[in-house]
Amino acid sequence: MSTIKDIEAQIINDSRGMPTIEVKIRTQSGASGIASVPSGTSTGKKEATLVDPKVGCENINKIIAPKLIGMDIQKQAEIDQTMVELDGTEEKSQLGANAILGVSLATARTAANFLKIPLYQYLNQYFCQISGVELKPAVPTPMMVMICGGKHGGNKLCIQEFLIISQVKNGIKIWHQIEKILHNRKIQFKIGLEGAFSPDIVYDEEALEIIVQGLSEAGFQNGHEVFLGLDIAGNHCHISNEEILKLHKKYNIFSIEDPFGEYDWEKFGQLKLELEEGSKDFLLLGDDLFATHKKLLQKGINNLVANGIIIKVNQVGTLTETLEVIALAKKADYTHVVSHRSGETNDTFIADLAVATAAKFIKSGAPIPKERLLKYQRLEEIQREFK
Ligand code: PGA
Ligand code: ZN
Numbered sequence: 001m002s003t004i005k006d007i008e009a010q011i012i013n014d015s016r017g018m019p020t021i022e023v024k025i026r027t028q029s030g031a032s033g034i035a036s037v038p039s040g041t042s043t044g045k046k047e048a049t050l051v052d053p054k055v056g057c058e059n060i061n062k063i064i065a066p067k068l069i070g071m072d073i074q075k076q077a078e079i080d081q082t083m084v085e086l087d088g089t090e091e092k093s094q095l096g097a098n099a100i101l102g103v104s105l106a107t108a109r110t111a112a113n114f115l116k117i118p119l120y121q122y123l124n125q126y127f128c129q130i131s132g133v134e135l136k137p138a139v140p141t142p143m144m145v146m147i148c149g150g151k152h153g154g155n156k157l158c159i160q161e162f163l164i165i166s167q168v169k170n171g172i173k174i175w176h177q178i179e180k181i182l183h184n185r186k187i188q189f190k191i192g193l194e195g196a197f198s199p200d201i202v203y204d205e206e207a208l209e210i211i212v213q214g215l216s217e218a219g220f221q222n223g224h225e226v227f228l229g230l231d232i233a234g235n236h237c238h239i240s241n242e243e244i245l246k247l248h249k250k251y252n253i254f255s256i257e258d259p260f261g262e263y264d265w266e267k268f269g270q271l272k273l274e275l276e277e278g279s280k281d282f283l284l285l286g287d288d289l290f291a292t293h294k295k296l297l298q299k300g301i302n303n304l305v306a307n308g309i310i311i312k313v314n315q316v317g318t319l320t321e322t323l324e325v326i327a328l329a330k331k332a333d334y335t336h337v338v339s340h341r342s343g344e345t346n347d348t349f350i351a352d353l354a355v356a357t358a359a360k361f362i363k364s365g366a367p368i369p370k371e372r373l374l375k376y377q378r379l380e381e382i383q384r385e386f387k
Contacts, residue, residue, distance in 0.1 A: 033110030044288030051096030095319030195366030
């Protein structure tokens with residue numbers, strides 16, 4: 001056993017140049033661990049509340065740390081519960097979900113370091129304990145955004161993310177191919193928040209055509225080694241059911257995230273029924289719909305609205321609650337996709353989390369910016385350990 005000796009929070013900058021929280025924990029035994037907190041740009045109303053990172057750091061240093069010092073670093077459930085109770089609000093608005101999450105993630109990393117085992121292994125053990133089911137860690141397939149619009153793009157495209165689902169090396173090839181196509185077609189572009197192209201085009205279909213051309217010119221076939229996905233981010237982009245089905249059929253789109261707004265439960269359910277008429281092999285993901293909350297996922301399961309869930313640690317604010325949501329998803333046969341946020345740091349925690357819970361997929365942006373690539377590289381490192 002090793003008890004917490006001190007907890008220190010400080011401000012660092014995220015990939016958008018915005019302040020966020022980094023937490024370092026040290027134990028009596030000399031083990032330590034650091035974790036940092038991501039944040040979103042296209043956030044939903046159901047997400048836990050974040051406080052100003054400066055306030056969050058003060059809350060950690062002055063309120064959370066004194067409560068947790070002396071606790072056993074391996075008692076993740078108790079540590080998370082203590083913070084939830086200390087906060088006392090449903091949405092973690094008192095201390096801030098970003099403050100609580102920083103400590104929660106740093107706790108797990110410190111415990112893994114203390115035990116001298118990889119983080120994914122530590123998380124896997126805790127996940128098995130929470131879910132009551134034995135599960136072998138497994139490396140997920142990346143969902144990589146190639147073209148962006150909406151809140152991430154700052155261009156005229158409505159759909160937020162046009163993704164390809166494949167191995168990282170394929171994603172890099174396709175990304176470069178798309179760059180060539182944009183140059184050849186003389187389309188101006190910027191680079192969006194997650195490293196994807198934000199082209200100066202108007203129609204979502206044109207973005208899909210560019211991606212399909214890019215993957216075929218890179219030597220792939222849509223639906224074989226490479227699959228397509230969309231994050232419509234339906235809180236901000238309004239497309240009809242018919243239009244979505246049309247895109248799904250025409251471009252053989254495997255995965256559709258947040259096709260509608262975060263309160264449009266019926267529309268999700270209707271789309272699911274219609275997708276099922278076509279084939280059983282699709283992924284309909286709720287992101288802002290579920291906000292990584294157990295009650296919301298249970299509502300979705302009861303009402304047959306989706307078959308997958310996006311998992312973002314900062315939507316709920318503790319590791320324990322995140323793992324509880326994943327356990328529920330698995331029980332209901334929902335595919336869970338562990339996801340980054342548009343505001344990221346160099347922390348690779350989500351790569352270990354995805355492996356620990358044997359997520360089929362992980363979303364970590366285009367495989368180009370450092371803070372995104374680091375997560376994919378961590379997956380490759382784990383993959384090598386498995387061999
Ligand atoms: P966000 O977007 O991190 O900016 O909220 C990601 C998403 O909607 O999946
Ligand atoms: Zn999303």
